[in-house]
Amino acid sequence: xxxxxxxxxxxxxxxxxxxxDAAFALDFEEEYQVALTKATKANKLLMLLIVQDPCPYCDxxxxxxxxxxxxxxxxxxxxxxxxxxxxxxxxxxKTNMTPMTFFxxxxxxxxxxxxxxxxxxxxxxxxxxxxxxMRKSIK
Numbered sequence: 001x002x003x004x005x006x007x008x009x010x011x012x013x014x015x016x017x018x019x020x021d022a023a024f025a026l027d028f029e030e031e032y033q034v035a036l037t038k039a040t041k042a043n044k045l046l047m048l049l050i051v052q053d054p055c056p057y058c059d060x061x062x063x064x065x066x067x068x069x070x071x072x073x074x075x076x077x078x079x080x081x082x083x084x085x086x087x088x089x090x091x092x093x094k095t096n097m098t099p100m101t102f103f104x105x106x107x108x109x110x111x112x113x114x115x116x117x118x119x120x121x122x123x124x125x126x127x128x129x130x131x132x133x134m135r136k137s138i139k
Contacts, residue, residue: 018053019084022062028080032089035081039106042079045135046104048093049082057118058099068121074128078103103131105138112138 020030029035032048039046049066051058062082065071083089085098090109093102101115113131115124 019051019082019087022049022051022058022066023082026062026066026080026082028082030081030083032081032083032087035079036104036106036109039079039104044106045078045112045131046106047075047078047080047131048089048102048104049080050085050089050093050095050098050100050102051082052085052098055098060118061099065119065121065124071121071124071128074125077132078128079106101127103127103134105135 022028023030028049029038035046035048038044049061051062066075085095085100092109093100093104093111097116099118102111103113103115104110105112112134113127115127119127
């Protein structure tokens with residue numbers, strides 16, 4: 001019985017996506033300042049994804065939504081960074097809710113669109129469009 005519980009715990013640990021693993025798997029940045037600099041230079045919105053470990057909804061967002069080919073294609077218009085909620089990023093984006101996605105104008109460092117919790121591919125694609133529309137309306 002102890003062996004079975006150990007195996008279950010091991011499998012759960014391997015499935016849990018911490019920020020570093022998610023950044024690697026998705027080819028996102030791991031540091032806010034690095035991503036902000038890239039977004040500013042490229043004149044792209046910064047997508048900040050805040051996660052924590054363990055967080056089954058964070059895992060689903062990473063594994064199901066952000067790994068989708070359509071979403072990856074849409075994210076080419078953004079500079080993306082994933083950070084643990086205890087990580088180093090501006091206080092204005094600190095939240096207890098995870099996952100939490102902020103779409104940030106790199107010039108003002110203000111959120112133009114936000115997405116709370118796990119969302120499926122169609123909703124996330126809509127969020128990408130809305131973020132870009134909001135940025136255009138601010139300019």
